[in-house]
Structures are given as structure tokens and as C-alpha cells.
Amino acid sequence: MSPRPAPHQSGSRPAPSRPRAAIVAEHLHKRYRSTTALADVSLRVEQGEVVGVLGVNGAGKTTTVEMIAGLRRPDGGTVRVLGLDPQRDRGRVRQLLGVQLQDAFLHGALTVAELVGLYRSFYPDPRPAGELLDLVGLAGQRDVRFERLSGGQQQRLSIALALAGRPRVVVLDELTTGLDPRARRRMWATVEGLRDDGVAVLLVSHTMEEVERLCDRVVLLDAGRVVAVDTPAGLVATAGTDTLDDAFVALTGKQLEAAE
Incomplete structure (x- = not known):
């Protein structure tokens, strides 16, 4: 008679593996001649999480997201998107990452439908x-040329193009700049739908209402460094203020104040 297997010991169970982070940036540095854009920036975005990036103008927000998108190479530090290097694995990352940046450089003579068709052709599904x-x-507006769209419509089209390939990670830089209140809420609902689908979203914004509604956590940058990482409510509590807007003012701009 074959011996019975020993009962499983609860203490020997392997710990559940932590899901792979969608974005991991560690100790990013970047200089432009005599200007230090990033002195030391690290952040992490999990799958199905919306993380906001806040900071005064010149704090390093756009440089950070451009490095994550593979559009700019860091002088130091590392970036991984779903475990891939945006520089070395550029082609694979482009299939997984959707990016909407502040300035859309699209061919003005193409219609909305033609631009959507062009971007859809870049992806297998x-x-x-x-x-x-x-x-x-x-x-x-499907038959309207890009150059004839209003600024808000151009912004919305850029968001549609960023989502054309069903990305698992999305970077949105000033998502609702120039949008009217109805369009803004439509975009917020779109981001909430992405999170519900398990998509990781990195959101750069100056709109505190937007950050409070959408962001699970916030990375606060000041002079190229991370000065706080917390929930919107946590930042308010840390600053001892009544609103996120006041917390932002209290926690950032230190270098600018010193210079003045």
C-alpha cells in the first residue's frame, strides 16, 4: 500500500506573489546644460491604479513622463514599463503604452477619421x-480636418489616439486642459473606466478637483525631487490644510521661495 502524502503544513505555503508593477521609475536624473530638471525622482504605479503627478511649473513633471514614455533618455536611474525598458524595448513598449502629451503634433490636413485609422493600423488588435x-x-467630427478642430476637440482626439491600441499603461499629461465642463467629466469617466479594466494610469494635472476624483495616490514634485507620496486626503492631512489646493501650495515651491 502506497504511503499517504504528508499533510500540507500551513506554515510552508509560499507567500502570494506581488503583481508586477506597471511603471517603476527609480532615481531618475536629468540635466539640460546648467539646469537640473530631475535631481532624484522615483515612483511606482500598480496595475489598475491612477497615480497623479503634481508640481509647480518646472518641477520636472513633463521630463518624468517623457522618460517613462521613452521619448527622453535619463542621465541616471532606470525606468521599467511592465518590466520593459522604454529605450531598449521601444517597439514592445509602444504596443502596451498609450501616451497623450500636452502638445499634439498631428497632420493638420488629415481628418479625425483618417488619424484614428492611421493610429489603429499600428496595433494588432x-x-x-x-x-x-x-x-x-x-x-x-469624424470628417473634420485636424486643423479645423477647436483646441478642446484636438485634445480629445489626442486622448482617443492614445487609447487606440488597448494599452495596459496610459500616460496622460494635462488630460483636461482646454476642455469644457461636460467634456472634462466625460474624460474623467473614461479614466475611471480604464482603472476598472485594470489599466495603470499616470496622470499629470494642475486641476485639484480632477486629482481628488481620479487619483489613488499622488506624487508631489518640487525642484526635480519627490517631496511627498500619498493619497490626496493624506497630503491634506500632512500639510495641515483644509484643501488639496492649499496643501499643494504649502508643500511645494520651496526653492522658488528661497530664490525670491
């Missing part, structure tokens, strides 16, 4: 064109 246009409220 893109979102349907109609779904993308409905998502950002541009179905009625």
Missing part, C-alpha cells in the same frame, strides 16, 4: 474606430 470616437465625443 485596436479598439474599433467608432468606439474611440464615441469615447471622446467626436463621432460628429
Whole structure:
């Protein structure tokens, strides 16, 4: 008779593995001639999490997101997107990462539908064109050339293009700049839908209402360094203020004040 296997000992169970982070940036440094844009920036975004990046103008927000997107090479430190290096694994990262930056450089003579079709062609399993246009409220402008769109419509189109490839990680730089209140809320609902689908979102914003509604955590930058990482409510508590807007003022701008 075969011996019975020994009962499983609860103490020997392997610890559950931690899900792979969507974005990991560690000790990023960047200089432009005599200017230090990033002195030491580290951040992490989990899958299904929205992390905001806040800071005064010149704090290093755009440089940080451009490094994560592979658009700029750090002088020091490392970036990984779903375990991939945005510089070395550029092609693979582009299939997983959607990016909407502040300035959209798109061909003005192409229509909305043509631009959506072009971007969809970059991916093996893109979102349907109609779904993308409905998502950002541009179905009625599908035959309008990019140069004829309003600033807010151009912004919405940029967001649609960032989502064309069903990305697992999304970087949004000033998501709702120039949008009217109705369009702004539509974009907020879109981001909430991405989080519900397990997509990681890194959001650069100056709109405190937007940050409070969308962000699970906030990375606060000042003079190229991380000065705080917390929930929006946690930042308010740390600063001892009544609002996130006041907490932002209290926790940032130290170097600017010293210079003055």
C-alpha cells in the first residue's frame, strides 16, 4: 500500500506573489546644460491604479513622463514599463503604452477619421474606430480636418489616439486642459473606466478637483525631487490644510521661495 502524502503544513505555503508593477521609475536624473530638471525622482504605479503627478511649473513633471514614455533618455536611474525598458524595448513598449502629451503634433490636413485609422493600423488588435470616437465625443467630427478642430476637440482626439491600441499603461499629461465642463467629466469617466479594466494610469494635472476624483495616490514634485507620496486626503492631512489646493501650495515651491 502506497504511503499517504504528508499533510500540507500551513506554515510552508509560499507567500502570494506581488503583481508586477506597471511603471517603476527609480532615481531618475536629468540635466539640460546648467539646469537640473530631475535631481532624484522615483515612483511606482500598480496595475489598475491612477497615480497623479503634481508640481509647480518646472518641477520636472513633463521630463518624468517623457522618460517613462521613452521619448527622453535619463542621465541616471532606470525606468521599467511592465518590466520593459522604454529605450531598449521601444517597439514592445509602444504596443502596451498609450501616451497623450500636452502638445499634439498631428497632420493638420488629415481628418479625425483618417488619424484614428492611421493610429489603429499600428496595433494588432485596436479598439474599433467608432468606439474611440464615441469615447471622446467626436463621432460628429469624424470628417473634420485636424486643423479645423477647436483646441478642446484636438485634445480629445489626442486622448482617443492614445487609447487606440488597448494599452495596459496610459500616460496622460494635462488630460483636461482646454476642455469644457461636460467634456472634462466625460474624460474623467473614461479614466475611471480604464482603472476598472485594470489599466495603470499616470496622470499629470494642475486641476485639484480632477486629482481628488481620479487619483489613488499622488506624487508631489518640487525642484526635480519627490517631496511627498500619498493619497490626496493624506497630503491634506500632512500639510495641515483644509484643501488639496492649499496643501499643494504649502508643500511645494520651496526653492522658488528661497530664490525670491
